[in-house]
Amino acid sequence: MSVLIKGGRVITAADDYVADIFVENERISLIGESLDLAADTVIDASGRYVLPGAVDPHTHLDMPFGGTTTIDDVESGQRAAARGGTTTHVDFCIQAPGTSFADALADWKGKAEGKQLIDMGYHIAVTDLKDGGSLEELASLPDQGITSYKLFMAYKGALMVDDETLFKTMEVAAETGALVMVHAENGDAIDVLVKKALAEGHTEPVWHARTRPPETEGEATNRAIQLARVAGCALYVVHVSCREAVEPILIAREKGWDVWGETCTQYFFVDESFLELPDFEGAKYVYTPPPRDKANQNVLWDAVRRDTLSAISTDHCAFTWSEQKAMGRDDFSKIPNGGPGLENRLHMIHHFGVREGRIGLNRMVELLCTNPAKLFGLYPRKGTIAVGSDADIVIFDPEKRHLITAGNQQSRSDYNLYEGTEVAGDVETVLLRGNVIVDFGEVVGRPGIGQFVRRARFGERLSNSKSSVSVG
Ligand code: URP
Ligand code: ZN
Ligand code: ZN
DSSP states (O other): OEEEEEEEEEEOSSOEEEEEEEEETTEEEEEESSOOOOOSEEEEOTTSEEEEOEEEEEEOOSOEETTEEOSOOHHHHHHHHHHTTEEEEEEEEEOOTTSOHHHHHHHHHHHHTTTOSSEEEEEEEOOOTTTTOOHHHHHHGGGGTOOEEEEESOOTTTTBOOHHHHHHHHHHHHHHTOEEEEEOOOHHHHHHHHHHHHHTTOOSTHHHHHTSOHHHHHHHHHHHHHHHHHHTOOEEEOSOOSHHHHHHHHHHHHTTOSEEEEEETHHHHOOGGGGGOTTTGGGGGOOSSOOOOTHHHHHHHHHHHTTSSOEEEOOBOOOOTTTTGGGGTTOGGGSOOOBOOTTTHHHHIIIIIIITTSSOHHHHHIIIIIHHHHHTTOTTTSSSOOTTSBOOEEEEEEEEEEEEOGGGOSSSOSOOTTTTEEEEEEEEEEEETTEEEEETTEEOOOTTOOOEEOOOOTTOOOOSSGGGEEOO
């Protein structure tokens, strides 16, 4: 099957030029001017941007969490991703305490079976090294293409690990070349603050933020950075939300340490005041770390401009407001933590980042596509437009208006964090390895087309050979 994309403005992290792209056997085989080639499908991309399929390194699909399970499974979550121009994501496979990593992977791959519309990989979330997975088993995972270990430094009594588990995992990563990811908050201190707030009768959603002050994120970020330095591993700090966490990352990076950070779309747009919306509407914005005060939004734009933070993810962890969030109507600590976002990352960052002059187009591609692909061992198969890369391509109309609303979204959540926002710029067509999965804004791909991608180790490049892809 061949595809010819004609006359689009090709934008990568480095380049910006008008060209035709020829796709054969799922890969980009030729890029040139006025290509005169016969193709099974010809797409006119004139006046449009031709972007690499976006890569989301932080999602939670079909995840049991907070006494319920996220409302988006692999099928609905990946429909949302595709509609928003994301063609690859890396989801968290969570080790249930007392079980092996192999069991966890079998469970999560089983949940994805037959449902995949886009390509995906897994990070392994380590929760138990005493009665569950062993250090030896952890060390074997990169050989299976699972090349990142995630640890939660918060959610005491649930996913949180102690510093011993964190440090031992870091030592394994230093040996195997895996990237360590941390959810950096001081879970012990937060637990004390939550119990105190509830004892004083504070039950409303805004207490989610008041019991997780930015210093608890800053402290844990710095602790993780220093421990990673001792262990000698590379570190990636997820969902950075505030100055207190940006600063230790900046200091480490200025020293040349292998420390990286991401923020998520919502931290640029939602602030703490949203949690105070009446009639329990604030619960829609209960995710962790919480929305911060508005001043942090400029801190984060500066951080992504200067490469203190190198990626923007979604942390898509969707629940319904009417039923699932309602579990915490009388107690903010029982509101499942998380929000939807997979569908609108490109919309929001293009409109408010690029069009409003905060970042350039190349930097947008770097933050949403190329850097996540490089950091998580997917590059150059994913994250760029180049001969030999997978033909994961987004044709994006920068002028088309799009109204963001739960009423037209693919996610099964009953709300949208950016409800009522009208943006300029929308995804028109999406190709996954040369297959059209979104056509004029309609999701047309069939579940089952997506594949599991075995990722390269941190700092290594994914080979272009077909053997690095397996279905399942
Ligand atoms: O509130 C959030 N972010 N839920 C998902 C789990 C996590 O901490 O990333
Ligand atoms: Zn987290
Ligand atoms: Zn998350």
